[in-house]
Amino acid sequence: MTQPLDPGARRAILDAVDALRDWSVETLARLVRCPSTLGHEQSALEAMARNYEALGLSPRRVPTVPAELATHSGFSPPLIPYEGRDNVVAVHRPREARGRSLALQGHVDVVPEGAADMWETPPYEPSVRDGRMYGRGAGDMKAGIVSYLTAFKAMQLAGLQPAAEVQMQSVIEEECTGNGALACMLALPKADAVIIPEPGPGLDALYTAEVGVVWAWVTVSGRPAHVRDMQAGLNAIEAAQIIGAAFKDYEREMNDGSRIHPAFRGVNHPVNVNLGTIEGGEWNSSVATRCRIGLRVGIMMGYTAAQTRADIERIVEQARQHERLRGAQVKLEFKGFMADPCVFDTEAEIVRLARRNYAEVTGGSLRDYPATGLTDGRFFALYQGTPVACFGPDAVDIHGIDENVGLDSMHGITRTIALAMAEWCGVERV
Ligand SMILES: [Zn+2]
Known part of the structure; x- marks a missing residue:
């Protein structure tokens, strides 16, 4: 009253x-x-x-x-x-x-x-x-x-x-x-x-x-080498880029109309994946040893942070099978948001x-x-x-x-x- x-x-x-x-x-x-x-x-x-x-x-x-x-x-x-x-x-x-x-x-x-x-x-x-x-x-x-x-x-x-x-x-x-x-x-x-x-x-x-949000951090350790032997090395920055790019397909999929909760109808692209931070490399003439990227993955209503975490684990696991990541070490961590919509x-x-x-x-x-x-x-x-x-x-x-x-x-x-x-x-x- x-x-x-x-x-x-x-x-x-x-x-x-x-x-x-x-x-x-x-x-x-x-x-x-x-x-x-x-x-x-x-x-x-x-x-x-x-x-x-x-x-x-x-x-x-x-x-x-x-x-x-x-x-x-x-x-x-x-x-x-x-x-x-x-x-x-x-x-x-x-x-x-x-x-x-x-x-x-x-x-x-x-x-x-x-x-x-x-x-x-x-x-x-x-x-x-x-x-x-x-x-x-x-x-x-x-x-x-x-x-x-x-x-x-x-x-x-x-x-x-x-x-x-x-x-x-x-x-x-x-x-x-x-x-x-x-x-x-x-x-x-x-x-x-x-x-x-x-x-x-x-x-x-x-x-x-x-929306909900999960923060994920991916650290790639490559194989260092002088650029003159570039083929012998594995560039951690390039490898991290491949992993980051894999999330773009996921983002497209999650914004498909069939997945959008009625509360978000009419919102243009409600689920966003942001590659927010990147740090890595040591020297312009050295193949980068290590690179870490920080991602923010949005979650549509109807999905949970736990499901999204599992999706992220799957995407990273798939991406590391890429031929250019062969021999790379990939570490996935969850720090920051684990927030439900x-x-x-x-x-x-x-x-x-x-x-x-x-x-x-x-x-x-x-x-x-x-x-x-x-x-x-x-x-x-x-x-x-x-x-x-x-x-x-x-x-x-x-x-x-x-x-x-x-x-x-x-x-x-x-x-x-x-x-x-x-x-x-x-x-x-x-
Ligand atoms: Zn605020």
């Missing part, structure tokens, strides 16, 4: 969000200045702890402990150790719990900036141009985090607070394992609903489904609340977004049965060069979260 929000309270919350607009842009800029790539999330986590303290909450750290998570179906094999990179959570408790509890979740990690010299302004020096903030992580997903912070602060400014428990979770490794989200989900009581303000693809959008319940009340409030405050509508990438939303939906509203602002080039987010759009998302939270949790006077 949604408590109808008193029109006076509604007006007061929206006015407070408007009054906090500059504050939210400054808060976003502070977060974007934290270069929180894998292993370097500490400054962003500390900034989030300070943000929670400024709301009058007492943040605490939640460690990611592989030994405690390893038997969970949502666990992914880690890439690096977790020491010194603990997630941060904070919990608001009402004077009298009357409404339903809510978790506001966001990841602080960002993907690497790529070729920094190709950015118009440096990736970790936020710059506002034409109403958009540029910087790595501005869209994915620091703007969303700032939206929920601002929404909560606006309620306080309006003399109100949620009349239910509200969890805030700042997690690491959304971009490579999701283990930070899993650790926090398990460390906190199950909430009645979750909002994850992940960005939309160039427009304000609501995630209706997401997921369809979100878009009829859930938290989703309907988000859609309705968005329409009322912006006059537009949140676009349905079956995503060809993934979010932390799967943990709550697949393993906890908690309804998830994953929606967020218009962001462009989120894993590319000159990533940016629309500030008007962020403001609309903030207004939407504030009202959805007030209706879902109910409000009490501070």
Whole structure:
């Protein structure tokens, strides 16, 4: 039962969000200045702890402990150790719990900036141009985090607070394992609903489904030789290319119309295999001894990470039979995502609340977004049965060069979260 929000309270919350607009842009800029790539999330986590303290909450750290998570179906094999990179959570408790509890979740990690010299302004020096903030992580997903912070602060400014428990979770490794989200989900009581303000693809959008992903690493060791005896050697880089190419046939096969789940109908090429990294070779005049490639393999709804892992093992095994790989050593490892695909319940009340409030405050509508990438939303939906509203602002080039987010759009998302939270949790006077 949604408590109808008193029109006076509604007006007061929206006015407070408007009054906090500059504050939210400054808060976003502070977060974007934290270069929180894998292993370097500490400054962003500390900034989030300070943000929670400024709301009058007492943040605490939640460690990611592989030994405690390893038997969970949502666990992914880690890439690096977790020491010194603990997630941060904070919990608001009402004077009298009357409404339903809510978790506001966001990841602080960002993907690497790529070729920094190709950015118009440096990736970790936020710059506002034409109403958009540029910087790595501005869209994915620091703007969303700032939206929920601002929404909560606006309620306080309006003399109100949620009349239910509200969890805030700042997690690491959304971009490579999701283990930070899993650790926090398990460390906190199950909430009645979750909002994850992940960005939309160039427009304000609501995630209706997401693909799964497996990360695989293939290391080929060849036979070194001087280039003058090239035929005597086995070039590890060329061998790795043959293996990488074998995945292109698989990708084509997995995008065949017959395999596409209804939730992804109309999405052009939803299952993507990305050859993301390659390292290898020693010298331009030596036949390369060793080469390692890193692959990201997408998974259509209806398939599992376990099946995809078996497919990858089969493809690599077949490719190593290629005549040009004869004598090569091939090692296949799985580190990083082992993530199942997921369809979100878009009829859930938290989703309907988000859609309705968005329409009322912006006059537009949140676009349905079956995503060809993934979010932390799967943990709550697949393993906890908690309804998830994953929606967020218009962001462009989120894993590319000159990533940016629309500030008007962020403001609309903030207004939407504030009202959805007030209706879902109910409000009490501070
Ligand atoms: Zn994200």
